[in-house]
Amino acid sequence: MTSLQNRITLAAFPVARIALSRYRNILRIVHPPRSAGAGPTVRDLRATVGVPTMHRILQALDPSYRGREKQAPERLADLLGDPGRLLAALCRLPGPALALLEILTEIPDRSIPLEVARREVERRLGRSGVGTEAETQLTLHSLLLQIHGGAPQVKGRVILPWTLASPIRPLVRGLTLRFLNPGSVTITRPASSQDVLFLAAAVLSGSFQREMPKVTQRSELYARTKEQLTRIFFPGDDPPGTRLDLALSLARKQGALALSPGEARARRAAWETKARRDADQWRETLARIMDALPSELRMPLRDLVVQLRNGFLPVELIRSALEVQRHATPSSGNEGYYFTYPTFSKANQRAQKDIELLRAHPFLALGVTESGEDVLGLPSPVPSDTASRAYVQPNLEIILPPGTDPLLAFDAARISEVRRVEAVCLLALTERSIRQAREDGLSAQDILAILERVAPGAVPDNVRITVAGWASGPASARLIRASVLHCQDPAAIERLRRGDLLPRGALELAPGVWALPTGSLETTSKALRSARIDLRSRIEELGSPDGVLGGIRFKRGWYDEDGWEEDLENEWEEEGYGAPGGPAPDLEATENEEQRLGPVPDPDPALLARVAQSRLSPQPPPLAPTLAPTLAPVLPLSHPEQALPPPPLTKPVGVGMMPLSGTLFEDVVLRRAATGEPLGIEVKQGDGTVVRYQVQVDGCTERRGIRFLEGRRLDTQEDVSVPLGQILRMQVFDDERDMALDLAALSGSMPFRRDVPKVGRNEPCPCGSGRKYKKCCGKRG
């Protein structure tokens, strides 16, 4: 460690680098020479930084730091020289590194000593003696990425508790769930039965151990959950339908029991007995849930109750609209959440509105306490009523009496939306719910069979036809990128494979995933619609192809009739973290995402093989032989202006990051990786000159970078004569990790700066059409 007045060289391990890259605007990160050894390495990080900045960094890293400014270089060197302390310090930082460690260790206190982290790793990996400190770091790191790498594509509307969020994540791919504040479970849009059921299922299910294989199909998840529930609730040979009422009744079972004013003592006594019995039953249920939880998720019973409760109550809504008070119910002497309305006085219009709002909640009911206070809680349980029938009504409603076989209720809720759960359960079949069920893997026959089970022989014809129509309605395909089409419907896939709907040159990357040639979207979408395949093209509905293609998604941007449109300012607000060496998912950042994902199929092995072959082939693609003699002028470094000599190149030669997006990217990477066409790129050198290269595209990186093989430099004259297609200007890195670091910096504290001047709306369009920008490429919606 050298320590100079204004220059410091830090040796740090990857986690530290990630964290420090947040300070990229004040630190200049220098890429150390690649180590040839196969083992774990400690890599140097060099930073040029002034003393005041060091001081600030120290303050950020360590709240207990009280040193004087001039001591900062020494203290920082000291700190950075001690990985254990640095890790501990980093843990105090907000941001990706912190998030990772926090999730990993599940220790609410934001500081963990390295020893603890190491033990955690050992425990999780189930082996001891992880090894050296450096090795521990690497293991830790890879473990973090293992946990978070492929998974954090979570959408939707349920907030899960901090402790559950991380293990559940892999399970909730494609569900309408979302994570907000860690620490609470909240269903923000409770009308969706799917969410509620899933939440209950997830909590109940003991299946979110880390080693559980990735569940990509919701149907599979449902099947598992159901099995799990059966196991929990019906361990013996007890007939289903007489005991707990599954996920829906989880809510009811909490026994929010409201008392009527002026009711007789006898009634009160009876009520208390019942409440006690219910409480006992509830405790028993909780105990079972606890047993079913994997050991690392064990939590105090009280917390579990709170989380479950929170899961069924729109806490934020209540809190904002009303004054919330907690009451201990006198009967159970135990937990009990009631929300009183001090404002529910006569003629208080606001209270009336609140109450109307809350009444619309499918799981809540108003009650009246003995003292005459109005309370909000969960409806009192109703004895099961075997004499009553379940109905499917012609207006597409399902009515389930209390005591319906819970598994039947569960199935019914899968294909419908919950409208009201009280004495009877009201469900409504909607197009959305049926489509969702279909995406869960239920066929039209399955859905009709469920209806038939609900009301044997009494499903009205119009309901059948309508539901069957929805279930077999136009197949849907979606654009998961500007030029990547994804279709899940087997019949539609067959139809698409016939080839007449998709433009010439469309390439099936994976089953159901097609890359379309640039510019063919409009015609494709028309052709699809004419074949009764709905093309959902709004970006909110776009799924991520990350699993297939490796890349990022955009938060903003849309595809419309005029083509792909996105806001360059926000281009790097990415979220598909997961590159090895990349930053951790920032949980806060996923907060506003509402996109819903379906499972994306795994990449076509054949395609992968082709890509792999193209890379490894001793007979390189057509271009290579002619280029062989001219390989010498290799690609420049990422930061040509810095003085260090470039590290020797090994394969893969480089990674390009384009400030371009969407269509172009797909076209470049996917098509060229598959076809072997060369690509022209333009790289700005340290001295400001621009050099063009012709490169062989190898594939795409995890984060929308292009990985390419050796290229050759092009002369200006040659440039004119060689047909290269588009020449792309890009920033080039020596490997993906560096690019990831760069991206992390960008997505962290440093704003993205456009390197091309902004095109004014009234200026001529840069595409050369001669029209104004606003009339041409700048056109929106």
Next chain:
Amino acid sequence: MAPHSDNALVVQSDLTVLAEVHAPRYEEARDALARFAELVKSPEHVHTYRISPLSLWNAATTGMTAAEVIDALEAHARYDLPSNVRSEVTEYLSRWGRLRLLPAPNPGEPLRLEVRDEQLAARMGSDDRLAPLLQGRLAPDVWAVPLGARGTLKQALLKLGFPVDDQAGFTPGAAHDFALREVTLGNQPFALRDYQAEAVRIFLQGGVGTAGGHGVVVLPCGAGKTVVGLAAAAALKTRTLVLATSRPAARQWLREALDKTSLSEDDVGEYNGTTKRIRPFTVATYHIVSHRRRKGSGGEYPHYSLFDSEDWGLIIYDEVHLLPAPVFRITAQLQARRRLGLTATLIREDGKEGDVFSLIGPKRYDVPWKEMEARGFIAQAACYEIRLDLPESRQWAYATATEGHEAFRIAAENPDKLLAALELVRGHAGERILVIGHYVSQVSELARRLKAPLLTGETSTAERERHFQAFRDGDERLLVLSRVGNFSIDLPSASVMIQVSGLFGSRQEEAQRLGRILRPKEGTAIFYTLVTRGTVEQQYALNRQLFLTEQGYRYYIEEWARDGAAAPPVDPAPPIVPALALPALPD
């Protein structure tokens, strides 16, 4: 408490009540419930009622108490009542009668508002919504109310959650003696049906005293609302102003008045854009009354003078659920006149049910559609949705159409609908058929193909009347109508309606159109809707399906294919018209 499986009602804490039709004690429960709850929907098995403050106050006007309501619920509930239902019913019902509007002790003095609610009385003087409407406090619980603020005050108080029992009385109006005939001009014996007589009796509350004389009578389309209006006017023997939705509807009022009462041509007048004849029995349209010289808030309503032009003793509001805002405004100033609202449904798309309650009056009488149907006073109806494919030639246009109106229009104007309509008309040979559509171009094409008269907004009223009369007389068998056909045309002989396109998914339009064929006649009325499969139109058709099934109608879906091979439905509806091969479309 073990469930009482015999009982039909499930009472939920959100004040909805589910009534299971198949329960042994259903009939009893329904009759009990109808007094204080509104029927929200009545699909096949389980009907939904809602207990709302308005429905409870409507019950209170008939003298029902909270104890009775709760007893009725308890007697018929299958499970325990949620505790809040008791307290809320008690609370809401106790509000009725706490505020009474009493007549002025001497003519010319302000009315008196008696407030038997300490909290409210204390607040009234300082509430900035109420204070301007009050003239001063006469006693701790009595406020003076200027005559002109009678309506607005009732409105404002209702918005605060307090209904006013208006006992301030009415001006008798100028007398005009007339009576119902026993034999109509058309030489048919005529008498009020029992429910009509009952409706009139309840509206007048047993006399011509101060208590009755304002309120709404809810009767299904075709149940004879016009007759109820005429009977009320004849009972009061006073000058009467009728507000109707449109000119044809107004013409119908006049025709009925001449046919069924002793009013002569000289006694009746029409008030509209072209004719302004004010007579003891005058029928005006909402349109003319709401006409404003200048648009915007500054504009005045020149035709408000109509209301002062005569000493009206009764104002009848036809189709009160369509009452436009300016009419509410003038009504608020006419609180001293007797008012009768007539409607098939109290549900307003704009949610202004409260204004109807406070300005026109509480609901006085109500008979559910299905019951009327069972008694044969209105026709039974079956609803068919016929799904057709969009022909290839239009697919492209549809696929590239922008969302919304354009796509809807392409789907709605599916040329195959012509063929389907032709087939349906052929299948119903001998019956009288109305074909109705939203787009004039479409209906004119239909009229040309069907060789039937076309009535659109451009058709003169006289021309329309001529065709309607021909249809009634049986000279015309088929009429093609544009949107003008939605309201108040009395064509009792129509038994089949073919709707080729509609106004997106309007519930109200469905009810109105269906009402056109629900006039009593032999056999079942059939309501066909032609829908283009797999398009936005089908989504809108879902609204219709929900609405009609919630009204308790059977809804069948048939899928027709152009090449004659009907797409196999999941479970075919009983075919009324055999699935027919559609001939190729001549181009």
